[in-house]
Amino acid sequence: MTDPRLSELAHLLPELKISTDPGDLEHHGRDWTRRWTPEPLAIAWPSSIEEVQGVVRWANAQGVAVVPSGGRTGLSGGAVAANGELVLSLDRMNRVLGFDPIDRTLTVQPGIALEAVHNAARERGLLYPVDFAARGSCQIGGNIATNAGGIRVIRYGNTRQWIAGLKVVTGTGDVLDLNRGLVKNASGYDLRHLVIGSEGTLGIVVEATLSLTSPPPPSQVMLLAVPAMDALMKVFAEARHRLRLEAFEFFTDRALHHVLAHGAQRPFDETHPFYVVTEFDAADERAEADALAFFEFCLGEGWVVDGAISSSEGQAAALWRLREGITESLAPHKPYKNDVSVRISAVPAFMAEMQDLLSAEYPHFDVVWFGHIGDGNLHINVLKPADLDNAVFVGQCEHVTSMLVETLARHGGSISAEHGIGLVKKPWLGSVRSEVEIALMRGIKAVWDPNGIMNPGKLL
Amino acid sequence: MTDPRLSELAHLLPELKISTDPGDLEHHGRDWTRRWTPEPLAIAWPSSIEEVQGVVRWANAQGVAVVPSGGRTGLSGGAVAANGELVLSLDRMNRVLGFDPIDRTLTVQPGIALEAVHNAARERGLLYPVDFAARGSCQIGGNIATNAGGIRVIRYGNTRQWIAGLKVVTGTGDVLDLNRGLVKNASGYDLRHLVIGSEGTLGIVVEATLSLTSPPPPSQVMLLAVPAMDALMKVFAEARHRLRLEAFEFFTDRALHHVLAHGAQRPFDETHPFYVVTEFDAADERAEADALAFFEFCLGEGWVVDGAISSSEGQAAALWRLREGITESLAPHKPYKNDVSVRISAVPAFMAEMQDLLSAEYPHFDVVWFGHIGDGNLHINVLKPADLDNAVFVGQCEHVTSMLVETLARHGGSISAEHGIGLVKKPWLGSVRSEVEIALMRGIKAVWDPNGIMNPGKLL
Numbered sequence: 063m064t065d066p067r068l069s070e071l072a073h074l075l076p077e078l079k080i081s082t083d084p085g086d087l088e089h090h091g092r093d094w095t096r097r098w099t100p101e102p103l104a105i106a107w108p109s110s111i112e113e114v115q116g117v118v119r120w121a122n123a124q125g126v127a128v129v130p131s132g133g134r135t136g137l138s139g140g141a142v143a144a145n146g147e148l149v150l151s152l153d154r155m156n157r158v159l160g161f162d163p164i165d166r167t168l169t170v171q172p173g174i175a176l177e178a179v180h181n182a183a184r185e186r187g188l189l190y191p192v193d194f195a196a197r198g199s200c201q202i203g204g205n206i207a208t209n210a211g212g213i214r215v216i217r218y219g220n221t222r223q224w225i226a227g228l229k230v231v232t233g234t235g236d237v238l239d240l241n242r243g244l245v246k247n248a249s250g251y252d253l254r255h256l257v258i259g260s261e262g263t264l265g266i267v268v269e270a271t272l273s274l275t276s277p278p279p280p281s282q283v284m285l286l287a288v289p290a291m292d293a294l295m296k297v298f299a300e301a302r303h304r305l306r307l308e309a310f311e312f313f314t315d316r317a318l319h320h321v322l323a324h325g326a327q328r329p330f331d332e333t334h335p336f337y338v339v340t341e342f343d344a345a346d347e348r349a350e351a352d353a354l355a356f357f358e359f360c361l362g363e364g365w366v367v368d369g370a371i372s373s374s375e376g377q378a379a380a381l382w383r384l385r386e387g388i389t390e391s392l393a394p395h396k397p398y399k400n401d402v403s404v405r406i407s408a409v410p411a412f413m414a415e416m417q418d419l420l421s422a423e424y425p426h427f428d429v430v431w432f433g434h435i436g437d438g439n440l441h442i443n444v445l446k447p448a449d450l451d452n453a454v455f456v457g458q459c460e461h462v463t464s465m466l467v468e469t470l471a472r473h474g475g476s477i478s479a480e481h482g483i484g485l486v487k488k489p490w491l492g493s494v495r496s497e498v499e500i501a502l503m504r505g506i507k508a509v510w511d512p513n514g515i516m517n518p519g520k521l522l
Numbered sequence: 523m524t525d526p527r528l529s530e531l532a533h534l535l536p537e538l539k540i541s542t543d544p545g546d547l548e549h550h551g552r553d554w555t556r557r558w559t560p561e562p563l564a565i566a567w568p569s570s571i572e573e574v575q576g577v578v579r580w581a582n583a584q585g586v587a588v589v590p591s592g593g594r595t596g597l598s599g600g601a602v603a604a605n606g607e608l609v610l611s612l613d614r615m616n617r618v619l620g621f622d623p624i625d626r627t628l629t630v631q632p633g634i635a636l637e638a639v640h641n642a643a644r645e646r647g648l649l650y651p652v653d654f655a656a657r658g659s660c661q662i663g664g665n666i667a668t669n670a671g672g673i674r675v676i677r678y679g680n681t682r683q684w685i686a687g688l689k690v691v692t693g694t695g696d697v698l699d700l701n702r703g704l705v706k707n708a709s710g711y712d713l714r715h716l717v718i719g720s721e722g723t724l725g726i727v728v729e730a731t732l733s734l735t736s737p738p739p740p741s742q743v744m745l746l747a748v749p750a751m752d753a754l755m756k757v758f759a760e761a762r763h764r765l766r767l768e769a770f771e772f773f774t775d776r777a778l779h780h781v782l783a784h785g786a787q788r789p790f791d792e793t794h795p796f797y798v799v800t801e802f803d804a805a806d807e808r809a810e811a812d813a814l815a816f817f818e819f820c821l822g823e824g825w826v827v828d829g830a831i832s833s834s835e836g837q838a839a840a841l842w843r844l845r846e847g848i849t850e851s852l853a854p855h856k857p858y859k860n861d862v863s864v865r866i867s868a869v870p871a872f873m874a875e876m877q878d879l880l881s882a883e884y885p886h887f888d889v890v891w892f893g894h895i896g897d898g899n900l901h902i903n904v905l906k907p908a909d910l911d912n913a914v915f916v917g918q919c920e921h922v923t924s925m926l927v928e929t930l931a932r933h934g935g936s937i938s939a940e941h942g943i944g945l946v947k948k949p950w951l952g953s954v955r956s957e958v959e960i961a962l963m964r965g966i967k968a969v970w971d972p973n974g975i976m977n978p979g980k981l982l
Contacts (some may be wrong), residue, residue, distance in 0.1 A: 160529075248668055
């Protein structure tokens, strides 16, 4: 640690754990994206709010940029440090600080893993309902910084809805204690909601008070084979009307093809264009009868041509595997991926138009669609043809992105549903936010972080 | 209209309805507060987003302040124009613009009354769930500007949760089209949430896309007599655990006294310190059995000493009247009122401490408490003793406010649960928001409204 700036930091905060070990720099200098070469100045692991403040004040004085770092499971490069930044890792601030059974709130440090939050809630007979695949390694601070969504948004909303209080260290090193767990608090701008989803560009989440809820009743899972997209939307509307939905996911025949090739068990004899996996409350016989009536109605209308329903937890898990195994089954094909959203009602027209563009321009591409119909969130994956040169494929995928951006704009959609903007999507921010909005965001950032040290280059 | 600034406005926007009639100035220059003398420059009724933009641009050029004006049912002076401002009334922009059954969204102009939104949703088989007493005259734009709450927050949250899209004219006259009805959209700072609750100080809501939901199943209403505050909190926790609550309201014996004096029917022979009115789903016999089991359990524990349950809509309305009639029954006593919140778990200690302070200092005051226990929102009313001079009473009430502010601060509460800050609570903003938070709010306002023309003097 010969850099005089780091010597100064170690002098100011003698208890602060700091590393310039090359392995640490590489490991903590990036997220799940692999596009940038990590090159941070150092990694720091504060263990208290005061140490976080100390680091930020030092960074302001020394003109060093700070990259807040959680589980680094992001897919948009929001936690990449490739330009001599100090990575501020929250790994050591990972404890449960408190629980209140009347408020039904759990107060945690930002470095706690999402799964540990789930467990802490469950141990207290309650539920923290935001859930997605990275639960084991992602941290709640990162969930808040990206307003993480996942598979239960149709029932429970995004992370935003579960944040009752937030402590934040701003870009000037001040600590804010926002909302303090209140349910009703009409006392000026809700800065809590400004921080949620700000990707570490305004400040660092150093403590969160999470709202918990009652666990849902027992549920059932249904798999449906659907002949067409317009039928799928009708099935969705009918399901939402008749059942109490926990999830409503779809995937295409191409997705099923890859999951089956990866070892899953074929659910139906025939193949079908679309499949739905839906989970819903099934507390009693009446609810189960409702589910059956829903299925038979859809069958009668011709919206559904085959189906399976879980009658045990094992069967439920097997049906879910068909949807949850998709990403893993595609990984060997090094797919181009994107995570986008449109209004729910715009899904069929957007998908059809995008599919037509792709078929016309790249008929040899294997395009796999899946996602959360119930919140208009689609994941598109384009697989590299085995015989295509990687560099050529990457170039073609850039063109796919342009087509996607333009098609989304025509349908009022967003280039990022739940992964954030980070570095990856920054070139296209202007397709979803107006110039005036971006100017307002820059203005707000300048108020919170006048020296521009908080995660610079990300998002804005 | 001899003011040259108004002549210029009429010249720029020939279709704009403008009035300087003294009756209009007085009527539209204030809200439900009666503390300030209305003295606006004029009232303008734009009929389009373009006209709103034109007014704001004119205001910037002329240095005239603009007070956005909805149903003017506010209790914090947020819509008062007492300093030569132009009142921008949204009364003419009151139409439903669109409905999408798949997205379950209703797009409306800002001047539509909350009750008209309820009706529009109901006609489409759906529910807009935010509800409170001013529904007939308050406007959705004002609801958004104050993040209005009400009696169903325990089930449905505040207004914030139901805003899927927002068009806003900023302090510079630019129009923002925020979020556009998307469920998932992780593309930078969520400016929509910054506008919600900003009390017209950042811009003017000119269109809103509201999320709707399924109507709840049939419900029942239960009235409970409760011997003590700690028992009341246990009853609440038990009810939340066993029933699917729509509302959980409480009031004191003093509140019941005034409602009965105002003509309501006595529910129980004995009097009791506290009463609860709770409404919950009762879709079938099983749910009704659950409710009975809950009641008997509370009775067995001694947390409840008497009770009544509705078996018809008329009975439900009669039980609700005991809670909803309180405000009207107190009005003749010209009460000092305040609307405050603490965390739910802090309610008993806060109320006890405040009641002790009041009893010690003002033993002759009739203090009436009621409110929404389920969201920590308490309404305190102090009645003027008949023989006390009004000016003396007002002076003593200022001291009550000081005691309230200090007690709230000790318990981490807020001086405004759902009424906003406006002019009335501005002196105490610093008790609930830190200096750094207020500085950030001012900085954000300067970005959105560089000339300070948007509702100046309110909130900040």
